[in-house]
Amino acid sequence: MKLLLTNIKELLQVRDNAPSKVSGLEMKHLPTIKNAWLLFEDDIITDFGNMDNPGELSEDNTLDCTGKIVLPAWCDSHTHLVYAGNREQEFVDRINGLSYREIAEKGGGILNSAKKLQNTTEDDLYKQSAKRLEEVIQLGTGAIEIKSGYGLTTEAEMKMLRVVKRLSDNYPIAIKTTFLGAHAIPSEYENNKDGYLDLICDEMLPKIATEGLADYIDIFCEEGYFSVADTNRLLQEGKKYDLVPKIHVNQFNALGGVAAGVTNNALSVDHLEVVTDEDISALQDSQTMPVALPSCSYFLGIPYTPGRQLIDAGLPLALATDYNPGSAPSGNMNFVVATACIKMNLSPEEAINAATINGAYAMGLSDTHGSITKGKVANLIITKEIPSYGYLPYAFGSDLIDTVIINGKPI
Ligand code: NIG
Ligand code: FE
Numbered sequence: 001m002k003l004l005l006t007n008i009k010e011l012l013q014v015r016d017n018a019p020s021k022v023s024g025l026e027m028k029h030l031p032t033i034k035n036a037w038l039l040f041e042d043d044i045i046t047d048f049g050n051m052d053n054p055g056e057l058s059e060d061n062t063l064d065c066t067g068k069i070v071l072p073a074w075c076d077s078h079t080h081l082v083y084a085g086n087r088e089q090e091f092v093d094r095i096n097g098l099s100y101r102e103i104a105e106k107g108g109g110i111l112n113s114a115k116k117l118q119n120t121t122e123d124d125l126y127k128q129s130a131k132r133l134e135e136v137i138q139l140g141t142g143a144i145e146i147k148s149g150y151g152l153t154t155e156a157e158m159k160m161l162r163v164v165k166r167l168s169d170n171y172p173i174a175i176k177t178t179f180l181g182a183h184a185i186p187s188e189y190e191n192n193k194d195g196y197l198d199l200i201c202d203e204m205l206p207k208i209a210t211e212g213l214a215d216y217i218d219i220f221c222e223e224g225y226f227s228v229a230d231t232n233r234l235l236q237e238g239k240k241y242d243l244v245p246k247i248h249v250n251q252f253n254a255l256g257g258v259a260a261g262v263t264n265n266a267l268s269v270d271h272l273e274v275v276t277d278e279d280i281s282a283l284q285d286s287q288t289m290p291v292a293l294p295s296c297s298y299f300l301g302i303p304y305t306p307g308r309q310l311i312d313a314g315l316p317l318a319l320a321t322d323y324n325p326g327s328a329p330s331g332n333m334n335f336v337v338a339t340a341c342i343k344m345n346l347s348p349e350e351a352i353n354a355a356t357i358n359g360a361y362a363m364g365l366s367d368t369h370g371s372i373t374k375g376k377v378a379n380l381i382i383t384k385e386i387p388s389y390g391y392l393p394y395a396f397g398s399d400l401i402d403t404v405i406i407n408g409k410p411i
């Protein structure tokens with residue numbers, strides 16, 4: 001089936017030969033066509049242009065987009081969308097003065113979510129997660145990465161990954177899967193972190209890899225969690241199973257994990273609320289994408305990733321939600337884009353590049369997603385009537401989406 005969008009006020013992120021990512025000064029440039037049309041056949045973008053030059057176009061199936069802006073659907077490269085229950089009590093505890101770390105030390109935090117998940121059936125976990133996935137699709141997300149890491153036993157980690165696979169089979173958006181067994185040290189291994197890493201390396205990884213349940217491998221490299229040496233060990237082990245690293249690093253402390261990620265050819269290094277000059281040097285001339293998660297900074301009241309500094313140093317930057325029950329209970333990429341502008345001083349052009357083409361790169365999807373390019377998947381956001389694309393981050397609390405199109409079909 002063909003569908004033609006006409007009279008588009010402005011078509012954003014139009015690229016004839018789309019680069020795999022944009023970096024530094026390139027991020028300030030968002031190529032657009034004003035007064036545009038866009039044609040797609042089934043799930044693939046086939047053509048676009050200016051309304052003054054519609055050529056031979058006559059298509060029965062048209063959608064008039066007068067006053068509306070069209071852009072590629074968001075590419076959310078970092079989420080923990082599969083989880084059981086919620087942690088609003090910890091949220092209240094934080095309001096009353098406890099820190100995120102104190103809550104974790106009392107058995108809350110990731111271990112609290114792991115306990116809940118271990119006691120939840122696979123079907124129930126699927127239902128809870130599917131509801132969240134449906135919500136984020138409505139909010140304009142067209143490709144997403146989902147991590148394990150709230151299981152922390154072989155069976156529970158595999159349960160999470162099987163749920164992700166089921167979501168991927170049943171929903172039209174692209175889903176990439178990351179194995180994050182090294183998210184926290186389970187209480188049974190409290191004084192035996194190496195024993196838990198042995199379990200991950202000797203039991204979890206081989207099983208997960210044999211069943212083809214993960215694309216990427218992740219670890220939380222942080223004080224009180226896993227060290228740089230643990231990170232090196234795990235990423236090298238993952239490489240044996242062709243799992244590419246995407247790591248949690250520099251959320252609270254800069255331990256040297258960014259350089260370890262780069263050395264191990266990480267596709268992305270995520271969080272980066274704390275960044276040193278050494279981290280920036282390690283990222284320069286690498287193929288590793290830095291990923292900022294502003295909703296986590298917002299929710300926990302911790303520093304924002306110095307995205308301005310990273311881009312000004314010539315680096316690329318991607319934006320993602322980190323959707324999870326502890327540090328970012330929101331999968332709203334519209335809020336992420338707005339917050340990146342408001343709190344990280346990104347321009348709307350930079351934020352939109354970071355949430356589309358660079359997000360696609362951080363999931364290995366830039367050949368198919370993240371820009372309006374002939375041959376790419378027709379995953380689109382059609383906005384309501386708005387004055388300009390700068391209005392998207394400006395009116396940060398408003399619902400500005402009219403229609404989301406996934407694989408060429410309005411949702
Ligand atoms: O990315 N930092 C580590 N992991 C998650 C949060 C985990 C949780 O609190 O449940 C994150 O922020
Ligand atoms: Fe995370």
